Amino acid sequence: MDDDQGLTAVAAARPAPGPRRRAAAVLHRRPRLRLTLLLSAPLAWLVPGYLGALAAIFLTAFWTTDTFTGEVVHQYTLANFQTLWDEPVYRTIALRSVGVAAAVTLIDMAIGLPMAFAMAKVVRPRRRPYLVVAVLAPLWAPYLVKAYAWRVMLAHGGLADEVLGPFGLSGPGYGLTATVLVLAYLWLPYMILPVYTGLERLPDSLLDASGDLGARPLRTLRAVVLPMVFPSLVAGSVFTFSLSLGDYITVKIVGGRTQLLGNVVYDNVGAANNLPFAAAVATIPVVVMLAYLAAARRTGALREL
Amino acid sequence: MTLSPAARAALRAVLVLGLAVIYVPLLVVLVNSVNADRAFGWPPTSFTGRWWAHAMDDAGARRAVLTSVKAGLGATAIALVLGTAAAFAVARHRFFGREAVSLAVVLPIALPGIVTGIALSNAFQVVLKPLGVGLGLFTVIAGHATFCVVTIYNNVLARLRRTGTSLEEASADLGADTFQTLRYVTFPALRSAMLAGGLLSFALSFDEIIVTTFTAGPGAQTLPIWIFGNLFRPNQAPVVNVLAAAMIVLSVIPIWIAQRLSSGARSPV
Known part of the structure; x- marks a missing residue:
C-alpha cells in the first residue's frame, strides 16, 4: 500500500493531459486509426473522383447518342x-x-x-x-x-x-x-x-x-x-x-x-x-x-x- | 573502351548539335518577341520593345495569367494535402492494397491526357451540373489537382523512405507526442521535398492544356488555353510571342530553385 501511495503521488503531481495530448496518445496507440485518417482524403478524392470517372467514361463507350436529340442513349451496344x-x-x-x-x-x-x-x-x-x-x-x-x-x-x-x-x-x-x-x-x-x-x-x-x-x-x-x-x-x-x-x-x-x-x-x-x-x-x-x-x-x- | 579520337569527336559533335537543337527553338521565340518586323520574317532586321508594352496592356492575356496562377496555386494546395497524406500512408504503414494506392496516384498522369480530360469532364457534367456548379475555375483546379498529386507523392515518399523512422522514435522516447513529433521533427525533414514537389506541381498545372480544355468551360481561360486560342490569329502573333518568351524567361526561376533544393539536399542534414 505504501508503494502504491508513492506512485499515485507522482502521478498526481503531473498536470492532467490536455485534449491535444490525449488525441496524440490515441493516435499513437492505434496505427490503424492513423492509417485511416491518412488515407481517407486521398482515397475519397481519387477513387470516386478519378477511378469512378474513368470507369464511367469506359461504360459510356458502350452507349450511343440519339442522332436527333443528341442525348446519350443508355443502352448497352457494341x-x-x-x-x-x-x-x-x-x-x-x-x-x-x-x-x-x-x-x-x-x-x-x-x-x-x-x-x-x-x-x-x-x-x-x-x-x-x-x-x-x-x-x-x-x-x-x-x-x-x-x-x-x-x-x-x-x-x-x-x-x-x-x-x-x-x-x-x-x-x-x-x-x-x-x-x-x-x-x-x-x-x-x-x-x-x-x-x-x-x-x-x-x-x-x-x-x-x-x-x-x-x-x-x-x-x-x-x-x-x-x-x-x-x-x-x-x-x-x-x-x-x-x-x-x-x-x-x-x-x-x-x-x-x-x-x-x-x-x-x-x-x-x-x-x-x-x-x-x-x-x-x-x-x-x-x-x-x-x-x-x-x-x-x-x-x-x-x-x- | 578505347574510342578512336574520331569517334570521340563525333560523339561530342552529336551532343553539342543535340543541345543546340534543344535550345534553338526557345531562342527563336525570345528573339521574335523583340522582332520589329510585324510578319516575323527571318532573320530579323531590327528590334523593338513595342510588343512587350503591347502585351502588358492586353486585358485578355492579363486575365489568363491570373487564372493560371490561381489554378496552379489551388491545385498545388490540394495536391500537397492529398499527396503528403498518401505518401505517409504508403511509407509508414503496411496494408492491403498499398500497391493499388500508388497506382491510383500515378494513373492520372500515366494515361493519355485526353482520356483523363474526357473522363473528368463527363464526371463534372454528370455530378456537378445538377448541383448548380458549372465548368469553371473550380473544375480546372479539381482536374489539375488530380494529376498533380503524383509529383508531391513521389517527392515526399522518396524523402520518407530515405529519412527512416529513427528520428521520430527518438522524439517519442524523449516525450514528444504525435503532433509535436510531426511539427518539430517530421515536417522540417519533409519541407524541402514538399517544396520541390509543389514547384513541379505548379509548373505542371501552369503548362497543362489538354485536361484543361475539357474541364475549363468558357469562363476560365488559363494562359495555355488563351495562347492556343490566339495561335492561329496572325494579328495576335506579337502578343503570343511575348507571352511565350515571358514563359520561357520565367521557367528559369523553378530551375534555379530546384537546383538550390537538390544541392541543399546533398549536404548532411
Missing part, C-alpha cells in the same frame, strides 16, 4: 466499336497514331543514345552535372511554347527554310513529318535522362574488358552497351510512346490537316457532341499503352522509372 473496326478511316488514323508514336520513339532513341553516351562516357566527369541540367532545363519551358516555336520556324520562309535553302532544300512545312519532328523534339529529354542514368551505372571496366578482349567499338556497343542500357531505353520509350500517343495539340499546331486519335476524340466531344464514340476511340490509346506497359514490364524496365 455499335461504337463496330464503327471503329469497320470504317477504314478510323483504322488508318489508329495505325497512323501508333506509327507516329513509334517513329518518335525510334528517333529519340537514335538521337538520345549517342547524346547520353557522350554525356556519361566522353565528356569530363566535372561537366556532367551541368549537361544534365542543360538537358533537363527545357522541360520547364511550357509545352505549348515549344510547339509554337516550331510552328514559327517551320512557317513558310521561316528559319527551317532559311537554313535548308542553301542546300537546295526547303523545310517540311506543316504536316505529318513536322508532327513527328516536333513530338520527337518535345520528348527527347525523357529519353536522354534514363539512358544517361543507365550508362552512368555501366562500369567503364566492362567497356575496357571488351576492348582488351579484342572487340572493336561497334562490337562493344552491340554486345555490351546495348544489352546493359536496354531497360533504360525501354523506360525512356514508355514516356516518348505514351506522350505521343495521346497528343492532339502538337498535331493541331504543326500537323496541318493531319488527324490523329486525339483529334478524333476531341472533335467527337466538341463539335460532333458524341461522347460515347469519343470514349470508344479513347480506349484505343489506353489499350495500346497497357499492352506496351505489359511488354515493357517483362524487360524489367519499369523498375528504372
Whole structure:
C-alpha cells in the first residue's frame, strides 16, 4: 500500500493531459486509426473522383447518342466499336497514331543514345552535372511554347527554310513529318535522362574488358552497351510512346490537316457532341499503352522509372 | 573502351548539335518577341520593345495569367494535402492494397491526357451540373489537382523512405507526442521535398492544356488555353510571342530553385 501511495503521488503531481495530448496518445496507440485518417482524403478524392470517372467514361463507350436529340442513349451496344473496326478511316488514323508514336520513339532513341553516351562516357566527369541540367532545363519551358516555336520556324520562309535553302532544300512545312519532328523534339529529354542514368551505372571496366578482349567499338556497343542500357531505353520509350500517343495539340499546331486519335476524340466531344464514340476511340490509346506497359514490364524496365 | 579520337569527336559533335537543337527553338521565340518586323520574317532586321508594352496592356492575356496562377496555386494546395497524406500512408504503414494506392496516384498522369480530360469532364457534367456548379475555375483546379498529386507523392515518399523512422522514435522516447513529433521533427525533414514537389506541381498545372480544355468551360481561360486560342490569329502573333518568351524567361526561376533544393539536399542534414 505504501508503494502504491508513492506512485499515485507522482502521478498526481503531473498536470492532467490536455485534449491535444490525449488525441496524440490515441493516435499513437492505434496505427490503424492513423492509417485511416491518412488515407481517407486521398482515397475519397481519387477513387470516386478519378477511378469512378474513368470507369464511367469506359461504360459510356458502350452507349450511343440519339442522332436527333443528341442525348446519350443508355443502352448497352457494341455499335461504337463496330464503327471503329469497320470504317477504314478510323483504322488508318489508329495505325497512323501508333506509327507516329513509334517513329518518335525510334528517333529519340537514335538521337538520345549517342547524346547520353557522350554525356556519361566522353565528356569530363566535372561537366556532367551541368549537361544534365542543360538537358533537363527545357522541360520547364511550357509545352505549348515549344510547339509554337516550331510552328514559327517551320512557317513558310521561316528559319527551317532559311537554313535548308542553301542546300537546295526547303523545310517540311506543316504536316505529318513536322508532327513527328516536333513530338520527337518535345520528348527527347525523357529519353536522354534514363539512358544517361543507365550508362552512368555501366562500369567503364566492362567497356575496357571488351576492348582488351579484342572487340572493336561497334562490337562493344552491340554486345555490351546495348544489352546493359536496354531497360533504360525501354523506360525512356514508355514516356516518348505514351506522350505521343495521346497528343492532339502538337498535331493541331504543326500537323496541318493531319488527324490523329486525339483529334478524333476531341472533335467527337466538341463539335460532333458524341461522347460515347469519343470514349470508344479513347480506349484505343489506353489499350495500346497497357499492352506496351505489359511488354515493357517483362524487360524489367519499369523498375528504372 | 578505347574510342578512336574520331569517334570521340563525333560523339561530342552529336551532343553539342543535340543541345543546340534543344535550345534553338526557345531562342527563336525570345528573339521574335523583340522582332520589329510585324510578319516575323527571318532573320530579323531590327528590334523593338513595342510588343512587350503591347502585351502588358492586353486585358485578355492579363486575365489568363491570373487564372493560371490561381489554378496552379489551388491545385498545388490540394495536391500537397492529398499527396503528403498518401505518401505517409504508403511509407509508414503496411496494408492491403498499398500497391493499388500508388497506382491510383500515378494513373492520372500515366494515361493519355485526353482520356483523363474526357473522363473528368463527363464526371463534372454528370455530378456537378445538377448541383448548380458549372465548368469553371473550380473544375480546372479539381482536374489539375488530380494529376498533380503524383509529383508531391513521389517527392515526399522518396524523402520518407530515405529519412527512416529513427528520428521520430527518438522524439517519442524523449516525450514528444504525435503532433509535436510531426511539427518539430517530421515536417522540417519533409519541407524541402514538399517544396520541390509543389514547384513541379505548379509548373505542371501552369503548362497543362489538354485536361484543361475539357474541364475549363468558357469562363476560365488559363494562359495555355488563351495562347492556343490566339495561335492561329496572325494579328495576335506579337502578343503570343511575348507571352511565350515571358514563359520561357520565367521557367528559369523553378530551375534555379530546384537546383538550390537538390544541392541543399546533398549536404548532411
